[in-house]
Structures are given as structure tokens and as C-alpha cells.
Amino acid sequence: MRLVTVGVAGSFPGPDSPASCYLVQVPAADVAASPELVAAGVEARDWSVVLDLGNGGLGALQRYVDPADVDAVALSHLHPDHCSDLSGLYVYLRYHPHRGSHRTGVDPHLPVLGPAAVAERARAMYGTEPGESMDGVFAFRPWTAGQAVRVGPLTVTPFRVFHPVEAYGLRVSGPSSVRPGETVTLAYTGDTDLCDGVVELARGVDLLLSEAAFEEGRDDGVEPGIHLTGRRAGQVAARAGVGRLVLTHLPAWSDPRVALAEARTEYGGPAETAAAGDVYEL
Ligand SMILES: [Zn+2]
Ligand SMILES: [Zn+2]
DSSP states (O other), X not given: OEEEEEEOBSSSOBTTBOBSEEEEEEOHHHHHTOHHHHHTTXXXXXXXXXXXXXXXXXXXXXXXXXXXXXXXXXOSOOSHHHHTTHHHHHHHHHHOTTTOHHHHOOOOOEEEEESTTHHHHHHHHHTOOTTOOOTTTXXXXXXXXXXXXXXXXEEEEEEEOBSSSSOEXXXXXEEOSSSTTOEEEEEEOOSOBSOHHHHHHHTTOSEEEEEOOBOTTTTTTSOSSSOOBHHHHHHHHHHHTOSOEEEEXXXXXXXXXXXXXXXXXXXXXXXXXXXXXXXXXX
């Protein structure tokens, strides 16, 4: 299983990165190396799941996968920096000159997992005409907290977290690329402040991809329940006993060194900040 940090900019696109967009891929060889997946009848092909599709994410995503080959889009919440490029994806899947459903006559029904309002929000963002549906292109599926969703060799489980809107952290398990035959797990916080849910989400994972949009001191005046700081991300990592901490969702006005230094005051394991295009083999 491989994680590509396609877009790591917090809250809005930055000069060096799109807003939130992460690609989890399982190469065919990893599926074939797992007796459990083979026995379960999972097709031995490349699989791709996109975690969040914020502003600009769809552009950079195309460096790693043809959007028509994505198997599911899993949205943490419906703030624009996490979902706005669904509109572009709709155009791509519908009107691509060779692969678009308008041309082939075959609707892709791409699973789009998200909060309860995901279908309504997608239509509003795109500006569909009254009566026009996106349902042929997208198959919208609302999350139920704690209920795992299977996408080929991957299992995605949503955990409710602490943010002003319905928001989830996503726990993703799949076959390891570095330890053949074993299962690895990563957790992605989405947007959240410190809460029990985010610690449960991260419990014992191999890699925690944690937002750290705020800074201690600088953002203390903002009401609670919006974002983690590097320090609070470090607390989550320490309490949950994660194998590795990767900080993300830093807005362009933040210094990654500050977030990392804060995290290291709380968490003694390997820690770093994500950059656009980084690849983690798990
Ligand atoms: Zn955000
Ligand atoms: Zn948000």
C-alpha cells in the first residue's frame, strides 16, 4: 500500500501545493501477495482510493492516476478545501473524449463516500439544473461512524472528529508493500481539534497523517473545535501509540518547522511534515 500526499496545503491552495488530496494505492502485486485477499476474490489489479479532493487536487492527481481509474473518493468533510474538485472530476468522468460516460454510454457510478449532505453539496457546487442528477457518474454513500467500507483490498473506516461541521477521520487498512502478506493501517485526521475520536482513529496505526493547521500561541484566541496544532497532533500520536507521524494541512502562512518542533515536544517517534508529491510505502 502506498500513500501519495498529492495536496497538503491547509484551508486553501498554497504556492507549492493544492489543498487536501491524498491518494492511497495498492499495486496489483500487493494484492497477489496476500493469500487472504486472493481467497476473498479481490481482483489482482492496481487499486486507487482518493482521500479528499480539495481545490487543485484533481490537477496534481493526474500525475499519479487517470481519474477514470479511481475506485472511490472518500471525503472527510464538506469544507471546500477538502471536496471542491468533485466538480472537475464530474466533468472529467462525463465528458472525457474516450472514457467519458457521455461518449461510452456507460455510467461509472464512482463511489463518493462522505457526510450526509455529500450529494446535495456536490450538486450545489456544480450548479446542476433542476432535476439534473449526478447519480450516473457518482454513487454517493453517506458515512456511518465506525462502519467500515470495503474498496477492493482496502478497508476505510470513518471516525467522528471535532470540527464545526460533520467531519470524520479516516482509517485505511490494506496489504503492505514492504512486508508482503501483512496488513498495514494509516489514519488521516481530516480536520479536527483534539478529541477522543481522533485518538481512537489513530490507535496503533503504522502512519498517522495529521492536520496541524494551528500554532500554539498564535491561534489560541480562535474557538476550540476547529484544528490541531503541531503540539496537539503530537499528543494524539503519543496517546495513540502510532508508528510514524506525518503533519499536513499547514496553511501557506504557517512555518512547517514550527509545527514539527511543537509535535516533537509531545511525540518521540519519527515525525515529519508532508510536501506535495511525497510518497510513503507502507
Ligand atoms: Zn481544511
Ligand atoms: Zn474543515
